[in-house]
Amino acid sequence: MNTFKLTALLSHIQLTPQELEMCKAALKPLQSSIDDQHAFYEYCLQWKLAPWLYLQLQKHGFISFFDKKVIARFENTYQEVKLENENRNVIAKQFLQAFHDHNIDVIILKGNAFTQTFYGDVGYKKMNDFDILIKFEDWPKIEQIYYDLGYIPLGFGWSGEKQKPAKYSHTSLPFISTDFKCIIGTQWGLKSPTTHFTVDTKEIWDTAVPLDFYGIPCKQLSPEYNLIHLILHLGVFKCGTRDCMDLYNLIQSTPIDTEKLFAIIEKSKAIQKSRYALEMCRLCSDYIPEEWIQRLPEGKPSFINTRLRKRLVMFEEVGDMHGSYNDYFQDIEKNVIYYNLFPQFHKRIYFFAKILRLLYFPEIKFALKFIDKSHQPTLLNKLKARLLGPWFSFSMIAQEIGWKVTILLFVKLCIDTLISPLNYFTSKESYFQYLKKKGIEAHQIKKLVQNVQ
Incomplete structure (x- = not known):
């Protein structure tokens, strides 16, 4: 059993006596x-x-099989x-209690809900933000x-207006707590409406189930919608054991109505x-029903x-699914965030150049991962x-928001860069003036964005 198979097996919530003997x-x-x-620790750390x-x-x-120094490294990370x-x-x-006091329904999404349910431990994985689903009419x-x-919006958005969410988006601007310890991702849909996916928002709310979050009555998605959300959220390249384990641990620990799913x-x-996500999970877990794939x-x-076909070939050749793992989309996203935070031309042109380089000239180590040949x-x-690097760079973004957008x-990036010299003469308040x-x-916001994984 190689390290990939060992760590994938250990990542399961429940292990049979036979599986425990294999791990031992x-x-x-x-x-x-x-x-x-x-x-072994470094492998676990690298893949989160x-x-x-x-x-x-x-x-x-x-x-007990590990030295004290190695145990200390595991414990410190945890x-x-x-x-x-x-x-x-x-x-x-704090904000969930305020929602409850104002009779606002809220669904807690993904890992922040799973810490309270089948994992039962708040430290099971690093999370970048606290994602919640709300009803659009409750947004004001x-x-x-x-x-x-006293929370702080992360930027002014593409339109430059703090109060109005973009019509093509399913999320608001992220908000940051005053102590910079929580980024809140507020959304009214599970996927951008500009993609080809069409998730029934009404049914999501009709089938949501109660969730007690430290004594505050909230909701979570039904098991079936939890699974479809994880499927839609799973990245094409940001796809490793850590990203798949929520899916197969949900399947292993929670009854799923197959016909509803x-x-x-x-x-x-x-x-x-769904086929892609379940096939990727099957590389880590034997608990994906074969009938689902069929x-x-x-x-x-x-x-x-x-990508699924190429990834399976790569896995057969190296015995590990992480050979193509990368978070290149997030690298682009961070620079777009920085771009929008700085209105002046001399700063925007710097981040625009970085975005162009990431899009058209990805480093060869990333480009090889794109074609599953690292x-x-x-x-x-x-x-x-x-x-093929530029094609993959744009395709990754299109998987998240659709090709047209x-x-x-x-x-819009190109046009905004060309007209940004006008910002030297405008009286319009910039984001950093607002801060x-x-x-x-400003460095507090930059550090927060940089810490996102």
Whole structure:
């Protein structure tokens, strides 16, 4: 059993006696080599599994196979993540209580809900923000609550207006708590309306189930909608054990109504994405029902189908799904955020140039991951990766927001850069002027954005 298979197996909430024996047999030889123990920790850290694997090693009595120094590294990583998440939850309780007091319904999404349900531990993984689903008509009241609590909007948005969410978006601007320990992601849909997915918002709310968040009555998605949300959220390239484990642990720990699930998949036009997500999970877990895969036809050729086929070939060659893992979309997204924070031409042109470089000239290590050939860096593969790099850069963005909006936003970036010299002469308040009036230093916002993983 290689390290990938071992860590994937250990990431399961429930392990059979036979699986526990397999893990024990794979871990016990590590006792004789401190270097191998450190290498195991480094693998877990690199793929963001260290906090959860630390809990699992403790739970199953495998932590004794490790040296004190290695145990300390696992524990320190877990405690850091746990503290971050606990600090975020302190803020979450603040605004969730305010919502409850104002009779505003809220659904807590993904990991922040799962800490309270099947994982049962607030430190099981690092989370960037606290994502919630609201009803669109409640947004004005919620926004006012954020301002009343002193929270800070992250930028002014594409239109430059603090009060109006973009019509093509399913989310508001992120808001940041005054202590910079919580970014709140407020959304009224599970996926951008500009993509081809069509998730039934009314049914989401009709089927939502209660969730107690530290004594505050909230809601969570039904098991079926939780699964479809995780499927839609799973990245094409940001896809490793840590990203898949929420799906297969949800399946393993929670009864799923198969017919309801497939009705939602079909209605949401998510057949290809569901096949991709479940096939990726199957590389880590034996708990993905084979019948589910069989009910999801491959369909016509597409970007997602091609990537699935190439990824499975890569996995057969190297025995690890992480060979193509990258978070390049987030690298682009961060620079777009910075671009929008700085209205002056001399700053915007710097970030615009960085965005262009990321889009058209990705580093070869990323370009090889795009074509699932990082393990075969031959001259031919490097040439192919270099030529196809821009196509993959734009395709990643289009997977999140759709091709039309991707092109429109790129055009808008170009136009905004060309006219940005006018900002030297305008009296319109910039974002950092707004922050200065509130006594907030710009570097605090920059540091927060940079810390997002």
